[in-house]
Amino acid sequence: MEAHLLLEARLAMLGSATDFTFKWCVNMGLSRDDAARMALATDEILTDILLHGYKKESGYIEIWFQYTFSEIEIAIQEKGEPFDPEKYIYDPNRALNEHNFVGAALLSVQKMTDQFLFLNRGKDGKEFRLVKQFRSTHIKDLLPKHLNPEDLNEPEPNCEYLITPATSEDAEDIAKLIYRSYSYTYTKEDLYFPKRIETAIKHEYKFGTIVRTESGGPAGYFAVIKSTDSLIGEVGEAVVSPNHRSRGLMTKMMNELIKMSKQRGLMGLFGMASTFHIISQKVNEKYGFKSTALIISKSPRKLYKGMATEASQVVSVVMDFLPLTKLWRKPVVLPEAYEEILSELYAQFSGQNRTITSGKATAVEHDQTELSLTINYETHNVLITVKQYGKTFQTSYMRLFRSIEELNINAIYIDLPLNSPRINAAIEWLRGQGFIFSGLMPLFHQESDHMRMQKILTHINFDLIKTYTELAAKLKKLIQEEYNAV
Amino acid sequence: MQYSKNKNRIEVQLPGDFNLNAVRLISEELGDRKYLRIDLSKANFVNSKAIIFLHKLMFGEKKVTVRLKDPPKLFFELLQTLGLHTEWNLDEIVEP
Numbered sequence: 181m182e183a184h185l186l187l188e189a190r191l192a193m194l195g196s197a198t199d200f201t202f203k204w205c206v207n208m209g210l211s212r213d214d215a216a217r218m219a220l221a222t223d224e225i226l227t228d229i230l231l232h233g234y235k236k237e238s239g240y241i242e243i244w245f246q247y248t249f250s251e252i253e254i255a256i257q258e259k260g261e262p263f264d265p266e267k268y269i270y271d272p273n274r275a276l277n278e279h280n281f282v283g284a285a286l287l288s289v290q291k292m293t294d295q296f297l298f299l300n301r302g303k304d305g306k307e308f309r310l311v312k313q314f315r316s317t318h319i320k321d322l323l324p325k326h327l328n329p330e331d332l333n334e335p336e337p338n339c340e341y342l343i344t345p346a347t348s349e350d351a352e353d354i355a356k357l358i359y360r361s362y363s364y365t366y367t368k369e370d371l372y373f374p375k376r377i378e379t380a381i382k383h384e385y386k387f388g389t390i391v392r393t394e395s396g397g398p399a400g401y402f403a404v405i406k407s408t409d410s411l412i413g414e415v416g417e418a419v420v421s422p423n424h425r426s427r428g429l430m431t432k433m434m435n436e437l438i439k440m441s442k443q444r445g446l447m448g449l450f451g452m453a454s455t456f457h458i459i460s461q462k463v464n465e466k467y468g469f470k471s472t473a474l475i476i477s478k479s480p481r482k483l484y485k486g487m488a489t490e491a492s493q494v495v496s497v498v499m500d501f502l503p504l505t506k507l508w509r510k511p512v513v514l515p516e517a518y519e520e521i522l523s524e525l526y527a528q529f530s531g532q533n534r535t536i537t538s539g540k541a542t543a544v545e546h547d548q549t550e551l552s553l554t555i556n557y558e559t560h561n562v563l564i565t566v567k568q569y570g571k572t573f574q575t576s577y578m579r580l581f582r583s584i585e586e587l588n589i590n591a592i593y594i595d596l597p598l599n600s601p602r603i604n605a606a607i608e609w610l611r612g613q614g615f616i617f618s619g620l621m622p623l624f625h626q627e628s629d630h631m632r633m634q635k636i637l638t639h640i641n642f643d644l645i646k647t648y649t650e651l652a653a654k655l656k657k658l659i660q661e662e663y664n665a666v
Numbered sequence: 667m668q669y670s671k672n673k674n675r676i677e678v679q680l681p682g683d684f685n686l687n688a689v690r691l692i693s694e695e696l697g698d699r700k701y702l703r704i705d706l707s708k709a710n711f712v713n714s715k716a717i718i719f720l721h722k723l724m725f726g727e728k729k730v731t732v733r734l735k736d737p738p739k740l741f742f743e744l745l746q747t748l749g750l751h752t753e754w755n756l757d758e759i760v761e762p
Contacts, residue, residue, distance in 0.1 A: 191686060191687055191690075192687070194685050194686065194687055195682050195683065195685060195687060198683060198685065199682065199683075202710055212710075213739065213740075215710075216710040216711050216738065216739075216740055217711075217740065219683070219710055219711060220683075220710075220711035220713060220740055220744070223683065223685050223711065223713050224713055224714060227685065227686045227713065227715060230686075231686075270748070272748065272749025272750070273749075275721075275748065275749065275750065276749070276750070276752075276753060279721075279722060279725075279726065281714070281718045281721075281748075284714040284715075284717075284718060284748055285713075285714050285715070287714075287747060287748065288713070288714045288744055288747065288748075291743070291744070291747045292740075
C-alpha cells in the first residue's frame with residue numbers, strides 16, 4: 181500500500197522516518213538488505229535537508245512511498261533553502277588526505293539505490309526520488325531446462341474447467357502460464373517473476389481469476405490491476421494457454437472479473453489495448469467497453485510472438501472504458517476546444533441504462549497550482565496530474581518540466597480535471613508547448629474525469645496504429661492532424 | 667541510547683541506526699575520553715556522517731580508539747564506497 185509521511189523538519193524525527201521506511205520496504209517485498217539500503221538512502225537525504233535546506237529554520241518534509249510491481253519509489257519533497265546535491269562530488273583522496281568529505285552523502289545515496297533523481301522545482305520546492313527494483317527469480321530459472329513453450333501448441337482433449345479467484349499461492353502457475361503461452365514476448369515483464377505476482381496479489385494491488393483443468397493444471401488467468409489513485413481497475417493481464425484456446429475460457433473469466441470488480445466497489449474498468457493489432461480492442465468492445473482515448477507512445481518497442489517478424493515501433497494504446505456504477509456523472513465543464521469530441525465520447529455511455537448528468541464545477545479560485553508527477557522508468561514516459569488549477573499553472577508546469585527535461589523521455593502526458601473553467605486557458609497554453617489531444621480518462625484520479633493531453637518526443641508512424649472502433653478511428657484522425665500540425 | 671563510562675572510556679549501546687542524531691549524542695558524551703566502544707547490533711545501517719565522525723575521531727587530532735560490535739553489513743559496503751576501508755584496520759576495530 182502507498183504511504184505518505186508529513187514530517188516536521190527536526191533532527192529528532194530522523195529515526196522514526198527511517199524505521200518506517202525500512203519496515204514499509206520489507207512489507208512491500210524488498211529483501212531486508214535492500215530495505216536497509218533504502219532506509220539509509222532516505223536517512224542521507226533527510227539529514228542533508230536538515231543540515232543544508234532548513235538549517236535552523238522550521239519547515240516540513242513530505243515523503244511519498246510508492247509501489248509498482250517491479251520497483252519501489254520513495255519521493256522526498258521539501259521547500260527549504262535551495263541547494264543542489266549534485267554539485268558536490270566526493271573524492272576519496274581528498275577525504276583521506278584533507279579530511280574533506282564533501283559529497284559523501286550523495287555518493288552513499290547513489291550506491292544504495294538503483295536510480296536517484298534530484299528534481300529542482302524552484303519555488304515549488306525540491307524533490308528527491310529514490311528507486312529500488314525488486315530482485316526476484318525469473319520463471320525460466322524455475323522451470324526444467326528442456327521445456328519448450330512451443331510444445332504446448334497442440335490442443336488438449338476437452339475437459340471440465342474450474343474457475344477460482346487467484347491467490348498468492350497461484351503466483352508460480354501464473355508465471356508458468358505466461359512463459360509457456362508467450363515465451364518472452366508478453367508486454368508485462370512482471371508476470372515472469374512469481375515473487376512479484378505473489379506480493380501484488382497478497383497486498384491486493386491486483387485480483388483475478390485462474391482457470392484449472394480437472395487435474396489441477398493451470399489453463400488461464402485474467403486479472404484486474406487496481407488503480408492506486410481512484411476506485412477503478414485495469415483489465416491488464418490475460419492469458420489462456422495455447423492448448424486450451426477457443427473454449428470460451430476468456431469470456432468466463434471476464435464475466436467473473438466484472439462480478440469481482442463490482443463486489444469490490446470499483447466504479448469502472450479500463451483496458452489499455454495495443455494498437456499494434458486490433459485483437460485486444462475487439463475483445464474489449466465485445467464486453468461493452470467504449471474507446472475514450474488514444475495514448476501515443478505508451479511503452480517502448482516490443483516484439484509480439486506470432487504477430488511480427490520485426491520489432492514494432494513504440495507501442496500506442498487505445499483506452500477502453502466500462503463503467504460499473506450508475507453514479508458516474510458527466511462534468512459540467514467541457515473545454516471549448518474539445519467539447520465536440522468529448523461530448524461524443526460521453527454519448528457512447530448514455531445508452532447503457534445510465535444517466536450521465538452534470539456534476540458541479542469548482543467555484544473556488546486557487547492561487548497555487550498543484551501538480552503531481554509519476555515517472556515510469558521502464559517505459560520512458562511521465563504523467564503529470566493536475567490536482568488543482570491555480571494562477572501559477574504555467575510557471576508551475578515550466579518548473580516541473582525543467583526538472584525532468586534531462587530524463588530520456590518518449591512522451592509526457594498531462595491529465596487535466598474537468599472541473600474548472602480554467603481548463604480552457606490551460607489547454608491553449610499547453611498546445612503552444614507542443615501538447616496534442618489524447619482523450620477522456622473517465623474517473624481516472626480521485627474518482628473524477630480528466631482530459632488527457634500528450635506531448636510526443638519520438639517519431640510516430642500513424643500507419644502502424646490500428647484501431648477497431650469508430651470512435652477510436654476518429655480519435656486517431658484528430659490526434660494525427662494535431663501531431664502533424666506540431 | 668544506553669551507555670556506561672568512566673574517566674577514560676565510554677561504551678554505547680545504540681537502540682537503532684547510527685545516524686546524525688546518534689553522532690551528536692555520542693559526541694556530547696565522549697568528551698575527552700580516548701576509548702569508544704559502540705554496540706551496533708540493533709542498527710540496520712551506519713550513515714556517512716557516522717562513518718566520517720568515527721574516521722575523524724581515529725585519524726584526527728583526538729586519536730580515539732574505536733571498537734565496533736556487530737556492525738551491519740551496510741557499514742562495510744559504505745566504508746568501501748567512501749574509499750576509507752584502506753585506512754581502517756577493521757581486524758582491530760570490529761570485535762570478533
